[in-house]
Amino acid sequence: MTDLLCKKVFTCVQYHFVFFVLIFLFGICHVSVVHQFESIGQDCGGDLPEPRGIIKTPGFPTEENPTSTYPSNTDCYWVKQGGEHTLVQFKFWALTIENGQSNSNASCEYDYLNLTITSVGSTMFCGFFTPTGEIRGFGSLHVHFHSDDSVNYRGFTASYQTVENFNPCEPNPCINDGECEIGNGIDRVCKCKAGFLGEYCEIDIKECDSDPCQNGGTCSDDKSPNHYACECPRQWDGTNCEEERGSPCDPNPCQYGGTCENVDYVAICTCRPGYDGEICEIKTGCGNPGIPYLDRHRRFNTGTSLQYSCIEKYVMEGKQNTTCLSDGTWSNEIPNCKLNGTQNQQSSDGLTSWSRGMIVLGSVLTVNIAVFGTWMWFKSPWAILERLGITGGGIFLQQTHSINPANPSNQVERIRTLSVCSINETSEPSRTYSHTTPVT
Known part of the structure; x- marks a missing residue:
């Protein structure tokens, strides 16, 4: 009886011991599994609360374990929520994921990373070449990593950054009065004013580099943007000193009858009395006091x-x-x-x-001439002399010339x-x- 009881007790104790051992082992295994999933959960997916951070596959190589690879049969989901004006920037730093069929990095049937940005859409990545450049868009960020049950590789590591209410033109990065415009909804483009170039309009075009001034003219472009000026020798004129100048005195620039002199292609005015100034434009002194027929100037x-x-x-x-x-x-x-x-x-x-x-003298003379003429007609003594061939008209004419005396003083x-x-x-x-x- 005692022996039977002891056997039963021993068996009972034995059963209880085995039971406790099993419970202990189960607890250890449970803790190990939970800890393993917790570790995987921290590295494999989840919400991304920070505006910037690093994403990488579980088991990505470290200095302590440089040959580590991502686990098989893994699906990791990372999510960063954003709004319509939330800028999302994503950049790969390393990517080594199993290729698809026929060693293609386009089909990605086995292992892959699916990157989704709301305004851009989804893109699959696999293969052994790390994409260059930055992937950008607006909205939310979704990253899904998948691995099958076969070949595993290093995986990927990447960074993300989000900017709320993004406006690339605030503050304006363009200098020299350039205008900032938004290209493709993300990139900022500086529209430069004439005379400037560069991403931010920082390059001032040197208009004088083409040597536009002719005939010994000196070029200057430091007065205003997109402009140059030629300082020409006095003999030349025009925008580029291409025109030979005429006389500066033609037409005469001197006003009010001033005299112009060409001195080395410079008009020098000599002003009339009563005028002053570079072109005699200033009136000085006094005008005509009233003298007739005097020049009005x-x-x-x-x-x-x-x-x-x-x-x-x-x-x-x-x-x-x-x-x-x-x-x-x-x-x-x-x-x-x-x-x-x-x-x-x-x-x-x-x-x-x-x-x-x-009047009296004229009257007397008229009467005498009339009487003398009548006498000469009927009783002319010279008529006999003329008949005899003797003439005396010269003496009469001489007396006639002297018979009309004049009074010079009168x-x-x-x-x-x-x-x-x-x-x-x-x-x-x-x-x-x-x-x-x-x-x-």
């Missing part, structure tokens, strides 16, 4: 004095002298010349007496009187003028 320098005088038998009313003042006015008004009243009366009386005498007086009358009739001022310019 005639002016007088400041300090110039004029002296007036009247002709014989006229007297002056007003100041004889006038001076050009610094304010452009004359010191005195122009005087008047008035006929002397006494001389005018005497001239009129003299003219009347002379006229009466000439003629001169008449001429003078008529001259004065002529001036009075035309109402022209009877005066002359001269001017003197002060010595500076």
Whole structure:
């Protein structure tokens, strides 16, 4: 009985011992498996909370294990959620994944990485060549790695980065007043102003490099962008100094009758009195005080004095002298010349007496000529001499020339009187003028 009980107890204890051993071993295996899946879960897929990070296949080689490969029958999913204006940037740093059938890296039937960006779509990757460049798009990022149950390789490692509310033109990267534009929805493109080149309009085009200035002209392009200027020798003109200049005095640039002189293709103006300035455009001194028949542009320098005088038998009313003042006015008004009243009366009386005498003399002479002519016609003593062949007409003609004496003094007086009358009739001022310019 005791032996049987002991056997039963031993068997019971034995059963319990085996049971506890099994439980212990199961626990160890469970912990190991869970730990293994937890490790795989951390390296194989999941949400990506950070705006940037690294993605790689499980088992990617390290310095401690440089020959490591990704596991078989693995599917890893990484997800980074984004909106319509979320920029996604993805770049491979290494990629070694089993090729597809016929060693193709396009079909990728066995192992592969499927990369999806919302605005770009999905792309499969496998093979032994790492893609260069950056894959970019807008929206969310999905990465799926798959391996089958056969050949395994190193796998891949890549980086991602997301930018919310992306605008490549803020801030504007373009310099020299370049305008930033968005190309293909992602890339920024600088539209440069004329005269600049480069990705950011940083290159200033040197317009003078082509040597556009001819005939010894000097080129300068530092005044404004997209512009150059030629400084030409005086003999040449035009944008590129291609035109030979004519005389700078044709047409005359000097105003108000100024005289132009060509001095080494530079117009030098010599101004008339009363004018100043580079082209005689500034009026100085005084204008015409009222002298008739004077050039309308005639002016007088400041300090110039004029002296007036009247002709014989006229007297002056007003100041004889006038001076050009610094304010452009004359010191005195122009005087008047008035006929002397006494001389005018005497001239009129003299003219009347002379006229009466000439009328009486003319009347007497007319009567004498008429009587003498009648006598000559009927009683001519020279008619007998002519019949006898004797002539005396020369003596008569000589006497006839001397029978009309003239009074020279009367003629001169008449001429003078008529001259004065002529001036009075035309109402022209009877005066002359001269001017003197002060010595500076």
